[in-house]
Amino acid sequence: xxxxxxxxxxxxxxxxxxxxxxxxxxxxxxxxxxxSDSADSGTSASGSTKPSxxxxxxxxxxxxxxxxxxxxxxxxxxxxxxxxxNFGGSDTLAASITNGAGADxxxxxxxxxxxxVTDAGDATGTPATFVRNQLEIATLPGNPDNISSLKDxxxxxxxxxxxxxxxxxxxxxxxxxxAGGLALTPVSYEQDVKSALTKVELKEADAAVVYRxxxxxxxxxxxxxxxxxxxxxxxxxxxxxxxxxxxxxxxxAFIELVRSAEGQKVLTAAGFLKP
Amino acid sequence: xxxxxxxxxxDTLKGGPRRRRGRQPFKGVPLPLLxxxxxxxxxxxxxxxxxxxxxxxxxxxxxxxSAEVWQxxxxxxxxxxxxxxxSLLIGVPLAWLLARTDFPGRGLVxxxxxxxxxxxxxxxGVALLxxxxxxxxxxxxxxxxxxxxxxxxxxxxxxxxxxVAMPFLVISVEGTLRAADPRYEEAATTLGASRxxxxxxxxxxxxxxxxxxxxxxxWARALGEFGATITFAGNFPGRTQTMPLAVYLALQSDPAxxxxxxxxxxxxxxxxxxxxxxxWMTAS
Numbered sequence: 001x002x003x004x005x006x007x008x009x010x011x012x013x014x015x016x017x018x019x020x021x022x023x024x025x026x027x028x029x030x031x032x033x034x035x036s037d038s039a040d041s042g043t044s045a046s047g048s049t050k051p052s053x054x055x056x057x058x059x060x061x062x063x064x065x066x067x068x069x070x071x072x073x074x075x076x077x078x079x080x081x082x083x084x085x086n087f088g089g090s091d092t093l094a095a096s097i098t099n100g101a102g103a104d105x106x107x108x109x110x111x112x113x114x115x116x117v118t119d120a121g122d123a124t125g126t127p128a129t130f131v132r133n134q135l136e137i138a139t140l141p142g143n144p145d146n147i148s149s150l151k152d153x154x155x156x157x158x159x160x161x162x163x164x165x166x167x168x169x170x171x172x173x174x175x176x177x178x179a180g181g182l183a184l185t186p187v188s189y190e191q192d193v194k195s196a197l198t199k200v201e202l203k204e205a206d207a208a209v210v211y212r213x214x215x216x217x218x219x220x221x222x223x224x225x226x227x228x229x230x231x232x233x234x235x236x237x238x239x240x241x242x243x244x245x246x247x248x249x250x251x252x253a254f255i256e257l258v259r260s261a262e263g264q265k266v267l268t269a270a271g272f273l274k275p
Numbered sequence: 276x277x278x279x280x281x282x283x284x285x286d287t288l289k290g291g292p293r294r295r296r297g298r299q300p301f302k303g304v305p306l307p308l309l310x311x312x313x314x315x316x317x318x319x320x321x322x323x324x325x326x327x328x329x330x331x332x333x334x335x336x337x338x339x340x341s342a343e344v345w346q347x348x349x350x351x352x353x354x355x356x357x358x359x360x361x362s363l364l365i366g367v368p369l370a371w372l373l374a375r376t377d378f379p380g381r382g383l384v385x386x387x388x389x390x391x392x393x394x395x396x397x398x399x400g401v402a403l404l405x406x407x408x409x410x411x412x413x414x415x416x417x418x419x420x421x422x423x424x425x426x427x428x429x430x431x432x433x434x435x436x437x438x439v440a441m442p443f444l445v446i447s448v449e450g451t452l453r454a455a456d457p458r459y460e461e462a463a464t465t466l467g468a469s470r471x472x473x474x475x476x477x478x479x480x481x482x483x484x485x486x487x488x489x490x491x492x493x494w495a496r497a498l499g500e501f502g503a504t505i506t507f508a509g510n511f512p513g514r515t516q517t518m519p520l521a522v523y524l525a526l527q528s529d530p531a532x533x534x535x536x537x538x539x540x541x542x543x544x545x546x547x548x549x550x551x552x553x554x555w556m557t558a559s
Contacts, residue, residue: 089527092527095526164527187427188511190510204404204408204410
């Protein structure tokens with residue numbers, strides 16, 4: 001092989017490798033842009049057509065059990081559709097939406113977190129309150145510490161877990177404590193309502209202030225204690241269709257189901273209050 | 276240095292032999308290696324640059340002088356240092372056992388020791404709860420006999436960080452021990468030293484750079500620990516809320532504060548890695 005032939009060959013190989021690297025990078029960047037592409041094609045569809053395809057629902061962690069049920073009902077009522085969920089802390093979900101996550105529906109655990117999305121101009125119309133949630137004290141099964149009021153939690157020697165004030169369940173707990181004029185030092189401020197409940201389920205904490213719905217979902221692993229101050233800290237749950245929804249038609253139909261009598265039945269069965 | 280057996284982590288931290296001044300950079304580096312190498316470099320550095328670009332520089336002084344930030348930073352530094360000390364105390368003997376003795380199932384033990392390296396930290400936290408929690412298989416005895424419960428305490432943070440960080444120290448020290456010449460220890464024992472004296476007077480000085488490198492890695496890993504800490508020790512300002520936890524919770528409501536906190540953690544980590552590299556890693 002002549003020297004020049006070898007050189008051209010080497011250059012070509014170099015180019016090919018560089019090309020492969022560039023292609024990989026392009027593929028990576030393409031992932032982020034594909035969401036907005038499909039969003040454009042989806043919103044142009046009119047609302048009167050039959051729902052089909054995938055609906056991507058971002059919902060507060062406390063809605064997990066009831067929305068999963070509603071998702072199955074929706075898929076059965078509209079063959080050809082599929083509902084996928086992203087359950088998490090409302091703040092985290094709101095942040096993903098404002099950063100361009102391609103979701104269709106957002107159901108938040110507080111108006112404050114919904115406001116993050118509406119302020120960013122990412123929702124269509126006014127969000128509708130579809131349920132409300134009340135706080136309850138979760139104690140160990142059998143309530144061995146005889147907790148009967150919020151005040152009991154402030155007594156020393158009890159390990160109490162609260163949600164961090166940054167997340168809706170923590171903000172509500174703080175409101176309830178303020179309403180009762182009580183000061184409570186927990187052992188931990190947890191990052192969401194489910195992890196607060198888990199600490200009680202694992203018997204690491206004696207009590208946690210969580211939602212009624214979470215106590216109900218936990219079954220006999222915890223026992224719920226109602227307290228009057230919770231009436232002052234009821235959380236409204238707003239739901240909204242997102243502006244860049246890739247599948248607006250099916251998303252609207254899903255919101256309709258959530259707000260329908262049928263949907264409300266599922267939600268109240270899980271412990272939610274009617275709006 | 277090489278004859279003293281600075282393998283793996285020690286060399287990584289040392290940064291290899293220094294380039295002399297005046298040499299043409301990247302000369303003779305084949306393009307198929309240079310391009311991906313630069314891409315790799317850009318990929319690792321870009322997020323850090325983004326952090327600097329998006330930092331709220333105008334409000335940074337207020338963000339960083341708040342009492343909570345210093346509380347979280349101090350707790351992070353104290354816990355990471357305590358976790359490193361604990362790792363040294365029990366990790367170096369463990370590394371010695373793995374490198375210098377032969378016992379059945381040693382391969383399995385080695386694998387188990389390094390498991391926390393690949394285990395998701397949250398899983399580590401759950402496992403620690405099952406073992407040392409108030410209701411855990413060992414923890415319930417700690418509670419009923421001594422009244423000691425680790426979850427939700429600063430000691431719990433140290434335990435969680437040690438669990439995640441110690442393997443870094445153990446594999447680093449074990450590697451150094453394997454590369455060190457055992458004949459020095461043998462000579463010491465033939466001259467009448469006991470095995471422990473030989474370890475203390477000969478082996479330890481011999482592997483000091485490896486121990487230092489492992490300790491730095493463990494310290495840095497402990498400083499950044501999040502998953503096991505929040506799972507096992509919870510989150511309470513001043514007691515268990517370390518910097519990574521503060522960053523995560525700040526991100527929920529105030530991204531600017533989260534970026535500011537991240538910058539502090541980044542600066543501390545870089546300062547320590549860069550500072551220690553030159554001072555203690557280049558023993559020879």
